[in-house]
Amino acid sequence: TQLLEQSPQFLSIQEGENLTVYCNSSSVFSSLQWYRQEPGEGPVLLVTVVTGGEVKKLKRLTFQFGDARKDSSLHITAAQPGDTGLYLCAGARSSNTGKLIFGQGTTLQVKP
Amino acid sequence: ETGVTQTPRHLVMGMTNKKSLKCEQHLGHNAMYWYKQSAKKPLELMFVYSLEERVENNSVPSRFSPECPNSSHLFLHLHTLQPEDSALYLCASSSAGSLRNTIYFGEGSWLTVV
Numbered sequence: 748t749q750l751l752e753q754s755p756q757f758l759s760i761q762e763g764e765n766l767t768v769y770c771n772s773s774s775v776f777s778s779l780q781w782y783r784q785e786p787g788e789g790p791v792l793l794v795t796v797v798t799g800g801e802v803k804k805l806k807r808l809t810f811q812f813g814d815a816r817k818d819s820s821l822h823i824t825a826a827q828p829g830d831t832g833l834y835l836c837a838g839a840r841s842s843n844t845g846k847l848i849f850g851q852g853t854t855l856q857v858k859p
Numbered sequence: 860e861t862g863v864t865q866t867p868r869h870l871v872m873g874m875t876n877k878k879s880l881k882c883e884q885h886l887g888h889n890a891m892y893w894y895k896q897s898a899k900k901p902l903e904l905m906f907v908y909s910l911e912e913r914v915e916n917n918s919v920p921s922r923f924s925p926e927c928p929n930s931s932h933l934f935l936h937l938h939t940l941q942p943e944d945s946a947l948y949l950c951a952s953s954s955a956g957s958l959r960n961t962i963y964f965g966e967g968s969w970l971t972v973v
Contacts, residue, residue: 751901780961789863789949789964790902835902846892846915847962849902 750774751838753850760826761858768821768853770836779819780847781810782835790835793821826857862886863965865950871971874940880968882933882950890955891933892962893925896947908933909955940972 752771760766770779778797782790794803796812796819803810807830809822823830833854837847863884872878884891893905907915908927922944924936933950947969953962 778961782964787947787967787969789865789951789966792961792963795961837902846904846907847902851899851901 750848751836751850753836753853755853756851757854757856759856759858762828763825764857766823766826766855768834768836768855769818770820770838770850771818772838773817774838774840775816776838777816777841778839779812779816780837780839781819781821782837784833784835784852786833823855826855828857828859831855831857863950863952863963865948865965865968867968868966869969869971871973872937872940873973874942876940877936877938879937880935880948880950880970882935882965884931884933884950884952884963884965886952886963888952888954888963889930890953891927891930892951892953893933893935894949894951894964896949896967902949906935937970940970942972945971 750772754769758766778795780795781793783793784790794805794810796803796810799814799816801812807824811820819836833852835852836850839847866881890909892907895903895905904917905919906925922939926934947967949967950965951962
């Protein structure tokens, strides 16, 4: 059973385009995190969202946590080749543990 | 810069070998984790140590044996592995009880079983 559905799984776009990655679940999470991972390396934390409806911005990246804390989105504006990588969302079911449930990941390729 | 360091970064071992993966965190955290990442599969949680006690073992085969001697160090002892165990093994740490549940990953140990 996949508790976190991430879509799309693959995305190939041209430099300058906008894109949105979705992370959906039927379960409520106490927090949700987004990571970016490059081949052969560990995931690097981008953001953690905790409050329903929370919006966080990191330069050209905008993260939103759904009002019901069941879903999240990552929007990238004017994508750059340096944004290429695997994007992972991960949800925590409990507020007192760091155990995370990961989505399948979205592989993003931004072509110059 | 990473506060979680893993060694070795790459390991090739035969099915009859015994080897260990090492993880060290410099973040003052009190919980540590082993995750397995295989191709085309979500990250799988293997073991959780909180305050140096193992609090979770996600039905991992006994050929994987974790050890947490203190809150800064975590090992994964490997014995008689199978080729399907080839994967990227990620160590992570966090502050147990932190509201944001943020965990920080090491760069991973890429394991190939031949």
